[in-house]
Amino acid sequence: MDNRRPWLQHYPPEIPKSIDYDEKPLYRFLLESGDRYKEKKALHFMGKEISFGELLVEAKKMAHFFQSKGLKKGDRVASMLPNCPQTVVTYFGAMLAGGVVVQVNPLFTERELKYQLKDSGAKFIVCLDILLPRVSNVRDETDLEHAIVTKVSDYLPFPKNIIYPFIQKKQYNIVVKVEETDDTHIWKNIIESGSEYFTEIDIDPKEDLALLQYTGGTTGKPKGVMLTHYNLVSNVQMCTAWMYKLEENKEIVLGVLPFFHVYGMTTVMNLSIMFGSKMILLPKFDPEQVLKTIQKLKPTLFPGAPTIYIGLLNHPNLKKYDLSSVEACISGSAALPIEVQDQFEKITGGRLVEGYGLTETAPVTHANFIWDKRINGSIGVPWPDTDAMIVKEGTTEELPLGEVGEIAVKGPQVMKGYWNREEDTNKSLKDGWLLTGDMGRMDEDGYFYVVDRKSDMIIAGGFNIYPREVEEVLFEHTEIQEAAVIGVPDPYRGETVKAIIVPKKGQKLDEQQLNRYCRKNLAAYKVPRIYEFRDELPKTIVGKVLKRQLIEESVAELEKDKQVN
Template identity: 40%
Template sequence: PDRPAIDFLGRKTSYGELGRMVDQAARGFQQLGVRKGVKVGLCLPNTSCFVICYYAVLKAGGTVVNLNPLYVERELRQLVEDSGTTIMVTLDIKQIYPKVAALLDSSCLERVVICRMADILPSIQGLMFSVLKRSLVAQIPDDLHHVPFSRLLADDGRFHPVEIDPAQDIAVLQYTGGTTGLPKAAMLTHANISGNTDQLVRLVPGIVRGQERMLLVLPLFHVFAMTVGMNLGIAFGAELILLPRFDLKQVLKTIGKKRPSLFPGVPTIYTAINAAAEAGDWDLSSIRHCISGGAPLPGEVRHRFEALTGCHLVEGYGLSEASPVVTCNPFGQTKEGSVGLPLSGTSVEIRSSLDPSQLMPAGEKGEICIRGPQVMAGYWRRPEETSQTFIDGALRTGDIGYLDEDGFLFLVDRIKDVIICGGFNVYPRVIEEALYRHPAVAEAVVIGVPDDYRGEAPKAFVRLRDGFATDADALKQFLTEQISRIEMPKEIVFRAELPKTMVGKLSKKELVAEEQAHQLDKAS
């Protein structure tokens, strides 16, 4: 119980303290009316409050609704109304609180639990924050709609145990990105989340329970960080080193000072660390195991990171609808270009994109479909979309891939991202991987654009590594040895920065929207 469970910017919480506060918060939530079916939104950055409230809501019998605190008021309102969230937990920060407060009189939201930033920092930093950062702190009304976090915990922790049906009761509503329309919530049961956590426990070798440190910079409201970071870390009895956002210098300093052994991330984070570590003197030697997810991990990025740290960096594959991890490369046995083997108890099927009833043999491309204990119960309040997402009981992922003879999964691309060039399927990921092999390329995104001759053609957007230079002609010349003529980008555009999602994944939708606007301008 004395082992550190959380280190939030230097404020440490032991496992004994964490357990006690979770029980107190569970009773506090029950006194606010939380029971089975009640939705509690967590609109928080990475803080100790997130961890405490997440487990407390589940103990109280409620359902956690993960919400991005950077969403604008309109986006929050949409998700609160869709989910039926009646209680929200957030910070007393002007950047977040006013958006939540606006929902109290105009949505189904009834109560807001307020975590004071000054209270969760180390005592001296908290005092300095209260004095020097007063302009960042929101004024919180003293009324029945607002509950201070300290009051939520002001009890003996004797919550009423709730009988949970792990296979049926919904633990988390996890909203998908909404790139194809309105976001929809995957209903993740207690069995889904605990099952996926257990699958990952079996995956990571050489863990010394109670002795590991897990660095968490990915936001906990994202399903990848929730499971691969927080839940897996707690299962290991690890110390969770929480950073509220990705700041490269802060991350590098934290690695050197706090000495984490586990560091889940996304490719853009590893890319940024590679560039900084090669340019400076940073000690990354404590890191032993890293799982990359959320986006394709270029082989060159993995090799550089492993060389710099001496760790094993493996790529996995998953999606919100699978809690999220489906496959992962075994540590120390990575197969180049693959996203790994199915986790224990998971089966992966490749079905024809044209006729989903047809199973494809090894080596043949098709839609990736999955079965396993981590697969969601369905989409919240969307029975039609749920039925369309399953075939013969298997979850249709919308991703194109293939299995090799050894059962390793290779991800080719998203079905919706495939570019049809003169009747041929061109996969952006293939071109992106080829671009990453050029020593000057730091990041690359490929999308399809209209083409008078071929119907569609690839267009590449590239960010160069600091200190490197090249041009479009030189890159195209390099690509002639890497990809076919039909895959050659029609145009290569260089950018100082490429758009990213809230969790740091490279994002295509802004570039697609930009191209669509450009085409409209041309047409008019």
């Protein structure tokens, strides 16, 4: 047994410990699938289906357009779109042209958009018509030279394409008329009358960037993570090796995770394009729509986040739907409560396992085995060719087995560095190891456990308290739907533990009841001293709870109380 890598002994024979990765540009997956599966359906979007052959033609037209407008190798192309066919076409079209994709969250405010466009130096942006006013308002303060504007209705089947503009007007109270100019272009015209001819650019997969993916910016300003073609290719090839029971060209993948987040981009979009799988594109998470979609279109693979699975499990009509087509789910973005895993598996008959990764690792580094040994509460073991260890914070000094420290990872999926941020890069990358900023431990079998984000740890009365441990206990309470645990200032303990609770529909909870429950299950110093009840928790688009916002709100509340008293 490899004592440094005890997890390797648990690998089933079907999963290779090492993979011979393709050293090629990521867009080669589309060139190959577009040829091999020309007639097979690649995308399903609100009733409209597009084949791999058609998708490749549109990506080539987009590549031609970018190059005709002066795009040079390495120029950045911003994509500000929800999950829709245009997202996939833009992503691969930009790479075919030699560009670097910059994913932009369509929900961004002007301030957030301006920051990301300025920081990345993007010269092109592709956006929805309803987002154009936001783009126009910041354009003069950025390096943008061209905007390509599309509508959701561009890919809707009849009669949805006729009805949708009226729904959009009612929903967003906005109608944008887009006129073609020298620097504003209409998507439909490019696709309908554009040329497929483009010049293939010489790419060095290990050195050349495919993507600038911005971190969420939970600590300070968002940073552009530089991911090479090789980072993305290796991670998606690890993904297919891990899910060894999936059959090429036969799977249907549910795309509810946003593709502008690296997790959805790799586990849904890149995986499907490489594997010849049909992708079902959903522009947003609507529990009822997801349930209907699973029953009707029968996806076999459903990557998600805990809040997505929780949202489905708590839907009042859940029992009406047949979810038995789902065979495999990898959950990421946040800790997966064991209760949620068990319930979801009972309902689907499939397997739901927790994984782990970061934007900086394209994104996956660890997961539980889907069909083999897994440990509840663990993020699993490192993927092929991925090394990991527990180190003393901020160093590469390995800690003894079982001790809590910072998780460090190394592998072909680890980023090149942060865009224009040498100091941050040097802090995070040491001797090829990425210091994740997550606190965790490894057991003797090589299974890893995330204890918490370094920045989330609560120090109360000299004790280190990891919110995740308290949250796991709260999630086991039958009347709690969601819970978030944070540290708030306390004059005596330095910090104290606060729990923000979303009760299940129709349930009434009180502090005394929860206090008794927590004291039964947690050491006294870990028990929340403050409870707050809410209808919902603030979250990012991929379902990560915005703890920073909860802390700021709680601190403001404490300050207000101080002034009153």
